[in-house]
Amino acid sequence: MPIDATQPYDDANIFAKILRGEIPSKKVYEDDFAFAFHDIAPQAPVHVLVIPKGPYVSWDDFSARGSDAEIAGFVRAVGHVARDHVGPGYRLLANVGGDAGQEVPHLHVHVFAGAPLGPMLAR
Ligand code: AMP
Numbered sequence: 001m002p003i004d005a006t007q008p009y010d011d012a013n014i015f016a017k018i019l020r021g022e023i024p025s026k027k028v029y030e031d032d033f034a035f036a037f038h039d040i041a042p043q044a045p046v047h048v049l050v051i052p053k054g055p056y057v058s059w060d061d062f063s064a065r066g067s068d069a070e071i072a073g074f075v076r077a078v079g080h081v082a083r084d085h086v087g088p089g090y091r092l093l094a095n096v097g098g099d100a101g102q103e104v105p106h107l108h109v110h111v112f113a114g115a116p117l118g119p120m121l122a123r
Contacts, residue, residue, distance in 0.1 A: 002098040003105045009055040015106035019053060029081050033073025036081045036111075045114025046090070050078045056107045058096045078109050091117050 010016075018025045018037065025037035028048055039047040052074045056062035062071070082090050090113035095102040 002101050002103060003057075004097065006060075006097075007057060007105060009057050009061075010105055011055060013105050015049075015051050015104050015108060016055070019051070029077065029084075031073065031077055031080075033070055034077030036077065039110070044091075044112040044117060046112065048081055048111040049108045050074075050081050050111060051106055051108045057105045058102065058107050059094045060096050062107045078111070082111055082113075089113065089117075 014023065017023045019035055027035070027037050029036040029050075032053070034050055034052055036048050036050040039049050052062060052066070052070060054062075054066065054070055056066060062074070066074070078092065082092070090111055093110040093112065094107070095110075
């Protein structure tokens with residue numbers, strides 16, 4: 001069920017539980033600002049999710065409320081994951097809210113790679 005991206009942050013969401021270590025994940029990278037792990041239902045040979053450590057519902061929420069340090073740190077972490085863990089070529093995707101089909105209400109950037117990725121959007 002797609003989420004309402006304007007809702008307040010819910011710290012019971014599944015990615016908050018992953019950050020707290022309450023449920024397992026297959027970690028690929030971590031630093032002060034971000035955590036990256038394999039998607040549980042990969043849609044490409046490489047499908048990694050990168051999430052900020054702070055409580056942000058979506059890209060919209062993060063870009064409005066995140067500190068400069070958090071935003072810079074997160075963008076660098078996405079770059080690090082993409083550069084060091086995937087290639088050649090990759091796709092970044094962030095679903096925000098209902099029309100985009102966002103399901104988990106904690107900002108996540110999908111990193112897809114490992115094969116030609118096809119058209120940008122389903123038609
Ligand atoms: P979105 O539709 O953009 O909100 O994407 C949510 C993503 O989270 C989907 O690709 C799911 O497969 C993935 N996902 C859900 N639960 C888990 C989990 N426990 N561990 C890893 N990935 C998950």
